[in-house]
Structures are given as structure tokens and as C-alpha cells.
Amino acid sequence: MLAEVVGAADLTRADIESALGMDVPVHIQYMRWIGSIILHGDLGTSLWKATPVTEELLARIPVTLELGFLALVTALVISFPIGVYSAIRQDTGGDYIGRSLAILCISVPGFWIGTMIMIFPALWWGWSPPIMLIPFTEDPLGNLQMFIIPAVVMGMLLSGVNMRMMRTMMLEVLRQDYIRTAWSKGLMERVVVMRHALKNALIPVITIIGLQVPILVGGAVVMEQIFCLPGIGRLMLQAIVQRDYPVVSGVMLFFASGILLINLVVDLTYGFLDPRIRYR
Amino acid sequence: MDDIARDASPAVAREPKRHSFLVDLFIRLVKEKPLGTIGGVIVLILLLTGIFADLIAPYGFNESLGAYRAPPSPEYVLGTDNLGRDMLSRVIFGARISVIIGLAASSLSLLVSTIIGILCGYKGGKFDLTVQRFVDAWMCFPALVILIVIVSLTGPGIGQIIIVLGVQFGIAGSRVVRGAVIGIKENTYVEAARAIGAPTGRILMRHILPNIMAPLIILFTTRMPAIILAEATLSFLGYGIPPPAPSWGGMLSGPGRANMLIAPWMAIWPGLALSIVVYGINMFGDALRDLLDPRLRGGVGRYGVKKTKEATMKGDTSAAKGLTKQ
Numbered sequence: 001m002l003a004e005v006v007g008a009a010d011l012t013r014a015d016i017e018s019a020l021g022m023d024v025p026v027h028i029q030y031m032r033w034i035g036s037i038i039l040h041g042d043l044g045t046s047l048w049k050a051t052p053v054t055e056e057l058l059a060r061i062p063v064t065l066e067l068g069f070l071a072l073v074t075a076l077v078i079s080f081p082i083g084v085y086s087a088i089r090q091d092t093g094g095d096y097i098g099r100s101l102a103i104l105c106i107s108v109p110g111f112w113i114g115t116m117i118m119i120f121p122a123l124w125w126g127w128s129p130p131i132m133l134i135p136f137t138e139d140p141l142g143n144l145q146m147f148i149i150p151a152v153v154m155g156m157l158l159s160g161v162n163m164r165m166m167r168t169m170m171l172e173v174l175r176q177d178y179i180r181t182a183w184s185k186g187l188m189e190r191v192v193v194m195r196h197a198l199k200n201a202l203i204p205v206i207t208i209i210g211l212q213v214p215i216l217v218g219g220a221v222v223m224e225q226i227f228c229l230p231g232i233g234r235l236m237l238q239a240i241v242q243r244d245y246p247v248v249s250g251v252m253l254f255f256a257s258g259i260l261l262i263n264l265v266v267d268l269t270y271g272f273l274d275p276r277i278r279y280r
Numbered sequence: 281m282d283d284i285a286r287d288a289s290p291a292v293a294r295e296p297k298r299h300s301f302l303v304d305l306f307i308r309l310v311k312e313k314p315l316g317t318i319g320g321v322i323v324l325i326l327l328l329t330g331i332f333a334d335l336i337a338p339y340g341f342n343e344s345l346g347a348y349r350a351p352p353s354p355e356y357v358l359g360t361d362n363l364g365r366d367m368l369s370r371v372i373f374g375a376r377i378s379v380i381i382g383l384a385a386s387s388l389s390l391l392v393s394t395i396i397g398i399l400c401g402y403k404g405g406k407f408d409l410t411v412q413r414f415v416d417a418w419m420c421f422p423a424l425v426i427l428i429v430i431v432s433l434t435g436p437g438i439g440q441i442i443i444v445l446g447v448q449f450g451i452a453g454s455r456v457v458r459g460a461v462i463g464i465k466e467n468t469y470v471e472a473a474r475a476i477g478a479p480t481g482r483i484l485m486r487h488i489l490p491n492i493m494a495p496l497i498i499l500f501t502t503r504m505p506a507i508i509l510a511e512a513t514l515s516f517l518g519y520g521i522p523p524p525a526p527s528w529g530g531m532l533s534g535p536g537r538a539n540m541l542i543a544p545w546m547a548i549w550p551g552l553a554l555s556i557v558v559y560g561i562n563m564f565g566d567a568l569r570d571l572l573d574p575r576l577r578g579g580v581g582r583y584g585v586k587k588t589k590e591a592t593m594k595g596d597t598s599a600a601k602g603l604t605k606q
Contacts, residue, residue, distance in 0.1 A: 118537075240432045
């Protein structure tokens with residue numbers, strides 16, 4: 001491409017191609033790429049900045065992880081109590097409000113809420129979210145203040161899905177015989193719900209949370225863009241604009257392996273929640 | 281597709297009345313699901329707005345009126361944007377884009393899901409195993425990230441977006457269809473069809489497909505809001521439908537965000553329209569699922585039998601009464 005523009009000699013063009021590793025067929029390029037990852041943990045070099053992709057990724061992983069973690073915590077904190085309440089007070093006013101809220105959380109796009117949060121506090125109180133990244137080690141509170149808004153917006157979508165799942169599962173479990181037994185023993189509602197029902201309802205919910213990590217990643221890409229957080233999602237968008245393919249494939253590999261890892265952790269969690277499930 | 285749907289109705293409804301399935305469904309929707317009916321009305325309004333956008337919109341979607349960033353006023357009900365275009369007209373024409381993308385991409389995704397799901401579910405064995413591993417691998421990548429990468433290669437545009445979204449959501453949805461087919465194919469009537477020597481194609485089209493109509497309709501209604509949101513998100517990030525086309529997501533990006541403090545209405549209305557529409561389709565889809573899902577019909581959850589359900593309900597209410605006494 002470059003050679004055509006400057007009208008360089010064929011020799012120079014061949015040089016550039018071999019320097020970029022483009023002088024061999026695609027499948028050999030792929031084997032080289034995967035080989036250097038397995039052997040040296042090397043994801044290649046950024047075409048744009050000429051820095052190792054691994055370095056770029058490592059510098060940005062903490063931001064995305066913190067964002068995702070906070071979003072997940074927010075989602076759980078919002079969804080569990082409302083989902084459980086919706087189920088134990090089925091078809092009451094509270095249940096209807098909870099269910100409508102859940103659908104609302106799923107329907108309202110995060111990038112719109114994010115933009116609204118940028119607009120209205122700025123118009124009314126002249127406050128806007130910080131632009132520069134504040135490292136956690138320097139100012140934990142300032143750092144949290146910076147992350148909490150995008151995390152809550154991301155968590156909203158997940159909490160909607162989780163709320164519905166939690167409610168459905170609780171409804172199923174609450175109709176089981178052992179719950180009737182627990183009631184007839186005269187146990188308090190708190191004990192029946194918390195100890196007998198909730199634990200049994202959790203397994204499918206945990207599975208769903210594992211499956212939601214891709215949504216979380218998508219949310220992180222959007223939120224990092226809106227709130228100017230230097231995370232992996234922003235790195236990927238920049239790399240795509242700059243056609244920096246080693247970085248793009250590095251980010252994709254990172255996302256995919258992260259999702260696989262989290263699903264493995266989810267599978268292993270079952271054993272703790274349900275003693276009947278054992279891994280040998 | 282339509283013929284098959286009508287053919288399938290008795291099998292899905294399991295009722296003696298042959299052609300009143302849709303009418304029956306409609307009556308039950310209005311009677312049992314008030315929120316679903318509101319959702320249905322929103323869907324209807326969206327469809328009509330999309331179809332008759334030319335007649336409803338006061339101005340053209342790309343017509344500069346000379347008033348730049350004018351606040352909402354009787355003349356420009358929702359204000360104008362930085363290029364002097366009427367926001368109301370743009371939001372109305374945006375509905376058309378959402379309808380086109382939503383319907384086309386959802387249909388395509390349904391087609392992809394059905395082909396993969398039916399073949400995998402019916403054939404089973406090594407074929408199923410191989411294809412499902414590809415589906416697994418595909419679903420490991422975050423949908424939005426895959427979409428951005430593919431669109432950055434194909435270039436933005438309505439056609440590309442429809443195909444990319446349709447295939448992406450189609451592959452993810454094939455699981456649902458496969459599960460439904462596996463449940464159906466063990467039935468005696470499938471065995472009987474095979475015994476009289478019906479070719480595989482006929483079994484799939486005449487015996488399997490009509491019986492998975494309910495999960496297919498549910499899949500369609502759950503995919504549509506997700507696809508509309510995905511298109512908006514892509515357009516917001518600049519990988520969707522290129523300007524000047526009035527995509528709701530695209531209106532929120534670029535100029536919408538650059539001017540958001542001077543002209544907040546540029547960012548408010550498209551997002552509000554998007555939220556209402558997705559909310560409506562979700563409500564409608566939820567109600568439809570409750571009405572169509574055989575697992576939920578007549579009973580609750582695993583009980584399925586009405587009598588048991590009533591007994592449980594009684595148990596619940598007495599328990600609740602016991603609680604209020606405490």
C-alpha cells in the first residue's frame with residue numbers, strides 16, 4: 001500500500017512485505033502469530049505505535065477489569081433484592097413495579113443514559129465527570145468517583161436481565177415440596193427465603209451471569225468511549241480506526257480467553273452452591 | 281413462511297378451531313396482558329410511523345431550514361440540529377430505519393437460526409457436534425466487538441448492517457431452535473413419517489418446522505429489540521449507518537454529542553424514541569411468550585397441571601396470611 005503511494009521500487013515493497021510478515025500465505029501467518037503467543041507470549045507489535053501489543057494490553061487491563069467488576073457488583077446489588085422481592089410478593093403492586101423496572105433497564109440504551117448523565121449535571125450544576133484517569137493507588141476515592149457512573153450505567157442492563165431470571169427461578173423454587181416443608185416447620189420467612197429458596201434458585205442465575213460477560217464487554221467498549229476511560233475497549237476502537245490489526249487481534253484474543261476463563265469459574269462455582277454437583 | 285405459519289396454527293394452539301389461532305391470540309393478549317397490549321400498540325405506532333414517514337414528517341430528514349440549533353418551539357416541535365434540520369422529522373424518519381433494520385435483520389437471523397438449528401437438531405451425531413463447536417467458538421467473542429470488527433471490514437451501510445446483525449444474532453439463536461427440534465424429533469409422528477418413507481426435507485418442513493413455530497415467534501420478538509439496539513449502538517460508535525441517514529443511534533453520536541451542552545434536544549429525543557420503542561417491543565414480546573410458551577400455558581413452571589397450580593396458589597396465600605399475622 002505504502003509502496004504504491006510513493007512509487008517505490010519492487011525491492012522496497014518486498015522488504016516492507018517481509019518486514020510485516022505478509023510475504024507468506026495467510027495460514028502460515030496465522031501459525032506464526034499463534035506460535036509466537038504460545039512460545040514467547042508475544043502478541044506482535046503495534047503497526048501504529050511500534051510498541052509490543054502485550055504492553056499496550058497490560059497497561060489497559062486494570063481499567064476494563066475495574067469497570068466490569070464494579071458493573072457486575074452493581075447489577076447484583078440491584079437485581080437480587082428486587083428479583084427476590086418480586087417473586088415472594090408475586091402479582092402485587094411491588095412485583096409489577098419491579099418487573100416494569102427490569103424491562104426498562106433492558107430497554108434503555110446505555111449510551112443514551114451515559115450521554116444524559118454528561119448533559120444534565122453539567123447544565124444544572126456545572127458538574128461533569130472527570131476526563132483524566134485517576135489511578136486507584138493515588139486517590140482511591142477520586143478513582144471510584146470516576147468509575148462508579150459508567151459502572152452503574154453498565155450494571156443497569158445486566159440487572160434487568162438478572163432481575164427477571166432471579167424472579168422466575170425463585171417462583172419455581174418456591175413451589176417445591178421442601179419449601180412447603182420449611183413453611184410447615186414454622187420457620188420464619190427470612191429463613192425460608194434466604195436459606196432454602198435463594199440458594200437453590202442461584203444456580204441458573206449464576207450461569208446467566210457467566211453468559212453475560214460478553215454483554216459486559218460490549219458495554220465496556222461503549223462506556224469507555226463515552227466517559228473517556230483508557231481501557232481495552234477504547235484501545236480496540238482506536239486500533240480499528242487506525243487499521244492496527246495486531247492490536248485488534250490481540251484484543252479479540254484477550255476478550256475471548258477472558259470469557260472462557262470466567263465461564264470455567266462459573267462452572268466451578270456450582271460445586272459450592274449445590275453439594276450434589278461434584279467434580280472428579 | 282406465512283403459509284407454514286397458518287398451517288402450523290392448529291398444532292401450536294392444540295385447539296379444534298382451525299383458523300382462529302391469530303384472532304384467539306389477539307383476544308387473549310388484550311384480555312390477559314394489559315402491559316403487553318400497550319407494548320403492541322407501541323409496536324403498531326412504530327410500524328405505521330416507519331411506513332408513512334413521508335406523510336407524517338413536517339420536513340425532509342436532510343432538509344436544512346436555516347434555523348441552526350433552534351430550541352423546541354411550535355414551529356420546530358423538537359428543535360433543530362446543528363445543520364438546521366428539524367429533529368421531529370429526523371426522529372420520524374429514524375423510525376423507518378429502525379423498522380427496516382429490525383424486521384429485515386430479525387428475519388434473516390431467524391432464517392439462519394432455523395437452518396442451523398433444524399439441521400443440527402435433526403441430524404445429531406458428528407455433524408451436530410462439529411457445528412455446535414463452531415457456534416460455541418463464535419459465541420465466545422463479545423457480539424458488539426465482532427460486529428464492530430466485521431463492519432470495519434465491510435464498510436458501513438444499511439445492507440451490510442442487516443447481513444452482519446442477522447448472521448450474528450442468527451448463530452447465537454440457533455441454540456434455541458436446536459433445543460426445540462431435539463425435543464420434537466423423538467415424537468411418534470416423526471417416526472411414522474419416516475416409516476412411510478417421507479424424505480428428510482419433507483419431514484423437516486412439514487412435521488418439524490410447524491411444531492417449533494412457537495419458539496420461532498418468541499425468538500423473533502426477543503431478537504428484534506436486541507437488533508434495533510445493536511444497530512443504534514453500532515451507529516453511535518460510527519460503525520452503523522452513515523450520515524445523513526437519520527439513524528437514532530447515529531443522531532446521538534458525533535454532532536449530537538459535540539453539541540449536547542448547547543443543544544441538548546439533539547441528544548435527548550432520538551434516545552427517548554429508541555428507549556420507548558425497545559421497551560414496547562420487549563413488553564409485547566414478553567406477553568406473547570407467556571401466551572405461546574407451552575410450558576407456561578395453563579399452569580406455572582414445572583407443575584403444568586392446573587389443579588396442582590391452584591393447590592400451590594392456596595398454599596402460597598395461606599403462607600402469606602400466616603406472615604401478615606406475625
